[in-house]
Amino acid sequence: MESDKQGAPHSPAKPTWLKRVEEESWQAELIISGAAIIGTLQLPGLLDQLEVFLLLYQDSEALGLWRLVFLYLRLVTAALIFTFIFHFIVRALWIGMVGLNSVFPGGFRPNKRFSEDFQAKMRENYGNIDAYILRLDGLASGIFGTGFAAASLFFNFGIVFSAVVILIGLLRNFGGYSRWITVGILILALAYFVMAIIVSVLHIEKLRERAWVKRIHFPITRIMYRLQFPINSRFTVTALNILSYQVADRKGYWFYAVGMGVGVAILGTVADQAFSSNARYFYESTFFYEAQDSTLIRRAAYEEENYEGVHYGPVLPSKYVDTTELFSVWVPLPERELVLYRERCAESQKGSEGDKPTQEAADFLDCLASEIRLSINGTTVRGASFNTEYLATATAKQHGVRIHLKDPPLNRGKNLLAVGTPSDYRKATDGLRMSYVVFFAH
Structure with missing residues (x-):
């Protein structure tokens, strides 16, 4: 006793x-x-x-x-x-x-x-x-x-x-x-979840003393423990059961x-x-809407602010632009967008000659120029030049493209730059994710 x-x-x-x-x-x-x-x-x-x-x-x-x-x-x-x-x-x-x-x-x-x-x-x-x-x-x-x-x-x-x-x-x-692999994984996960429910149900007093339950219940549970806890299994199972048994x-x-x-x-x-x-x-929804407020002056949108985080929208050198100087904007190219660029550029470059890395890079920049939409104060900007550039912050060194605009349609005072990049988000208009940057020209 x-x-x-x-x-x-x-x-x-x-x-x-x-x-x-x-x-x-x-x-x-x-x-x-x-x-x-x-x-x-x-x-x-x-x-x-x-x-x-x-x-x-x-x-x-x-x-x-x-x-x-x-x-x-x-x-x-x-x-x-x-x-x-x-x-x-x-x-x-x-x-x-x-x-x-x-x-x-x-x-x-x-x-x-x-x-x-x-x-x-x-x-x-x-x-x-x-x-x-x-x-x-x-x-x-x-x-x-x-x-x-x-x-x-x-x-x-x-x-x-x-x-x-x-x-x-x-x-x-x-x-x-293929997407069928994801479906298969989800089916396996569902099967495991169903097995977990069955193992729990077999603890019911009316079932647990039956001979067939005694034969299969613990072996199945032990296999599930191994699948659930591949690392430090003994400690995890022992500790959790000590707590649950209390x-x-x-x-x-x-x-x-x-x-x-x-x-x-x-x-x-x-x-x-x-x-x-x-x-x-x-979450794609957060990324999609990150820079869509055309009235907001975002600190991350200007290099002079020394922003330390990750850039999810276009970046200007400064919020104040000299109309006598060359206008440029840097646009990030995260993998979630690069995938779409590659798909579209692969289609447009099937007949491209030359297989050298330099030629491939040049072809890719040409494709970027055709896919990225630029406008200032509602006027579409064409004839921009594109160059690959990495922009470094305290958090990361990001891959992107530097775009130089020749004779942009600037107004004295407040201006609005709009950049459209490919997106497969369900709410994207014309397959574009729009980002805005407010700046002032003098």
């Missing part, structure tokens, strides 16, 4: 050294937690850099898949940061209380300043300092383990989705990709399960927005 109360009736007695390690684990926890706080606070910046790379070198379809991957990676980051900071605070409280208890072992010292009734109630509610210290110790260790379990869970999900996205990318690069017999078990799912969704949304300045640009 005693072993039943402890919750581990089939576990062998713990060796003395393991008990001592468990009792003194706070030392290792503090060292790891302190160092990890510094390390994990660097993770959002590293993920930002990886997001920028993907935004510049992946097309729209791939970005839609990578968005899901980064949702889980942001969850890992948030879980680790929250875990280490919260654990450090709780463990610091524990150390403080242990120190006070060692200096003042008597706890609340009887005195004549306060009434005996008040002192008795204080001792009754706050006097069991040893129990409070043990509770803080258990809370700190529990936070440490739970945080790592959550991080391992989200990390594995991120790895699985990353593998799928990379596989699709490789198939596309080598010409073996509330398994409670009446509100499903309430806990649903609450955890809702909590993860909220944490993911908050982590995605709080730790990432690039998350919204993975």
Whole structure:
């Protein structure tokens, strides 16, 4: 009976050294937690850099898949940061209380300043300092383990989705990709989801004791664990089951399960927005409308502003233009648009002679000139010259094209430059994404 109360009736007695390690684990926890706080606070910046790379070198379809991957990676980051900071605070409280208890072992010292009734109630509610210290110790260790379990869970999900996205990318690069592959992956994902539901249903009391259920239930579950958690599987499965078993017999078990799912969704949304300045640009709708406000003076639209982020619209050297100088504008060429340029340019250059890289680059610039639409104050600009140019900011070195306009139709004072680039977004007019830059000529 005693072993039943402890919750581990089939576990062998713990060796003395393991008990001592468990009792003194706070030392290792503090060292790891302190160092990890510094390390994990660097993770959002590293993920930002990886997001920028993907935004510049992946097309729209791939970005839609990578968005899901980064949702889980942001969850890992948030879980680790929250875990280490919260654990450090709780463990610091524990150390403080242990120190006070060692200096003042008597706890609340009887005195004549306060009434005996008040002192008795204080001792009754706050006097069991040893129990409070043990509770803080258990809370700190529990936070440490739970945080790592959550991080391992989200990390594995991120790895699985990353593998799928990379596989699709490789198939596309080598010409073996079709939309049927995506459909097939979605069917497999749906089949896995159905299997997960079946495994859960087999836990129902009316089914779980049947012989055929006993034969297949655990083997199927174990296979699913392997698929779900390819990395650090033993720790992840053990930790998650330890946590779920604590509330398994409670009446509100499903309430806990649903609450955890809702909590993860909220944490993911908050982590995605709080730790990432690039998350919204993975969505084609955000990218499409980024520079479409023709009344807004955007800091990112002028090189003189030393903008440090990623450029998603055309950039002028300055918001003030000298009419006596050559007018130029730089237009970014992210992969999500380059894919469309290549498709259209491939059709227009089928009969082009010469296969040297120089000739190919020249042909591509000619195609860009035919695809990009330019206008100033509503007047179409023609006869512009195009040159490839990389524009560097503190965040990235972006591939783009520098366009020089000869005799542009400028007005003294306020002017509006409109740049149309190819887009397959459903709301694109005439297959173009329009971007605007306000500038002033003098």
